[in-house]
Amino acid sequence: xxxxxxxxxxxxxxxxxxxxxxxxxxxxxxxxxxxxxxxxxxxxxxxxxxxxxxxxxxxxxxxxxxxxxxxxxxxxxxxxxxxxxxxxxxxxxxxxxxxxxxxxxxxxxxxx
Amino acid sequence: xxxxxxxxxxxxxxxxxxxxxxxxxxxxxxxxxxxxxxxxxxxxxxxxxxxxxxxxxxxxxxxxxxxxxxxxxxxxxxxxxxxxxxxxxxxxxxxxxxxxxxxxxxxxxxxxxx
Numbered sequence: 421x422x423x424x425x426x427x428x429x430x431x432x433x434x435x436x437x438x439x440x441x442x443x444x445x446x447x448x449x450x451x452x453x454x455x456x457x458x459x460x461x462x463x464x465x466x467x468x469x470x471x472x473x474x475x476x477x478x479x480x481x482x483x484x485x486x487x488x489x490x491x492x493x494x495x496x497x498x499x500x501x502x503x504x505x506x507x508x509x510x511x512x513x514x515x516x517x518x519x520x521x522x523x524x525x526x527x528x529x530x531x532x
Numbered sequence: 533x534x535x536x537x538x539x540x541x542x543x544x545x546x547x548x549x550x551x552x553x554x555x556x557x558x559x560x561x562x563x564x565x566x567x568x569x570x571x572x573x574x575x576x577x578x579x580x581x582x583x584x585x586x587x588x589x590x591x592x593x594x595x596x597x598x599x600x601x602x603x604x605x606x607x608x609x610x611x612x613x614x615x616x617x618x619x620x621x622x623x624x625x626x627x628x629x630x631x632x633x634x635x636x637x638x639x640x641x642x643x644x645x646x
Contacts, residue, residue: 452631463536463622463637464575507574511631519590520624520635522567522574 424508429527432498440493440526442508447488451512455482455493456520457504464507464522467493503530534558536638538623544644545613553608553641555623563626564606565590565635566598568619575622581606582629613645 425443432438444453455467468475468482470491475482481494495502507525539554555564562583567575567590577590581600595617597609606625610617620642624635 450631461640463624463640464635465637466634469632519577520565520575522576524572524574 424510424523426508426526431529433531434500435497438495438498440506443490444510445489447510448512451510453491454509454511456507459504498530500530500532503528536623536625536636538638538641540641542642546646547614549613550611553621555606555638556604557625561625561627563629565624566608567622570619615645618645619643
């Protein structure tokens with residue numbers, strides 16, 4: 421599986437932007453970059469995904485480097501409810517698109 | 533529209549006992565999945581199903597069996613529970629399994645094997 425590398429933890433303040441980095445230097449041309457998050461004591465939930473271009477939705481933005489070897493999930497104005505573990509996941513056809521391979525993710529703490 | 537539901541929410545078993553975890557989805561999704569999550573770790577895929585009557589092995593299938601007799605239900609069985617199976621189990625479903633398809637997760641079942 422193409423691997424991703426994320427910081428173990430990050431901390432930010434409420435109402436400030438948060439930039440969560442992800443490195444995926446072995447990404448292939450057809451791999452999609454997905455982000456899921458897991459709130460405390462809940463199952464993971466989808467956040468956003470992209471291939472090459474930057475993407476925005478109501479939850480977050482995804483900025484993808486031009487060489488696609490890294491990406492950044494951006495929470496524009498963090499709230500206490502955004503405290504969660506954030507997973508950066510690559511999906512590819514070789515390993516089977518049905519697989520979501522979770523690493524350890526980044527634990528985001530939001531200070532009031 | 534309940535999404536993905538799991539039964540039970542908590543369970544304690546003794547070594548050697550058996551049990552079945554039930555996952556149900558009301559979104560008419562073709563694909564369903566069982567994952568386990570150990571403390572401080574990400575989720576690992578146990579088994580998955582690409583449609584009614586079909587199942588396939590995931591990353592960590594040993595010690596588990598699954599069945600998908602109805603499209604909306606996906607059962608995970610432990611025939612002889614072991615302490616190593618103490619974990620939180622998550623079920624998920626997706627409409628399809630393309631590279632952009634979203635998986636929707638249930639709330640989890642916390643299983644302790646003594």
